[in-house]
Amino acid sequence: MPHTIPHKAKPRPLLRRPRQYAVARPAQACPAGACPCAEAPLYRSRRTSIGRAIALVARKMRMRLTETLAQLDLGAGQYPFVIALLRYGDCSQEQLAELTAMDKSTAARALKALEQKGFITRKPACDNRRMNIVHATPKAARLEHEIHRRLNAVNSELAAGLSARERRLLLRLLHILEDNTQAFSTL
Numbered sequence: 001m002p003h004t005i006p007h008k009a010k011p012r013p014l015l016r017r018p019r020q021y022a023v024a025r026p027a028q029a030c031p032a033g034a035c036p037c038a039e040a041p042l043y044r045s046r047r048t049s050i051g052r053a054i055a056l057v058a059r060k061m062r063m064r065l066t067e068t069l070a071q072l073d074l075g076a077g078q079y080p081f082v083i084a085l086l087r088y089g090d091c092s093q094e095q096l097a098e099l100t101a102m103d104k105s106t107a108a109r110a111l112k113a114l115e116q117k118g119f120i121t122r123k124p125a126c127d128n129r130r131m132n133i134v135h136a137t138p139k140a141a142r143l144e145h146e147i148h149r150r151l152n153a154v155n156s157e158l159a160a161g162l163s164a165r166e167r168r169l170l171l172r173l174l175h176i177l178e179d180n181t182q183a184f185s186t187l
Helices: 050-072 079-088 093-099 104-117 138-158 164-183
Strands: 004-006 027-029 120-124 132-136
Touching: 050 138, 079 093, 079 104, 079 120, 079 132, 079 138, 093 104, 093 132, 104 120
Parallel strands: none
Antiparallel strands: 004 027, 120 132
């Protein structure tokens, strides 16, 4: 039985939002011996867009983390700094931004909020007064186990229904995609 190729839809005006549901279209048969379906572009619709799927999962995951960590007075954008400080010890703000893969301005805002909440202290470095060294407080250290417990619970919710093999495969594929983003130019 030959593969089918859906008819191309008419281009829509740019300002009009795409439909939120699938529309059945008549299909035509592939020519004998050649099937371009295997070489189809990765983005045909919102259901086949890798970037859209990742963005949606990331947005929902961030919302869930925000909800879960709010009880500890932490935000989803703040916990990576606490974890990095507890794992690696005292660091400069620049080092923390690099360790957490966040830009310096985002790091500065998160660290300011963490300092106001009592999770960290910042002091100028001895040899360079313009550089701040960030220290985790005992309050942060007391919550380390609970932060990890909650992060693991949210990750388990996210991966529910996946076997251990599927989880390893998913992680491997996501790491490949992450590596591929290194080729993206920064604007």
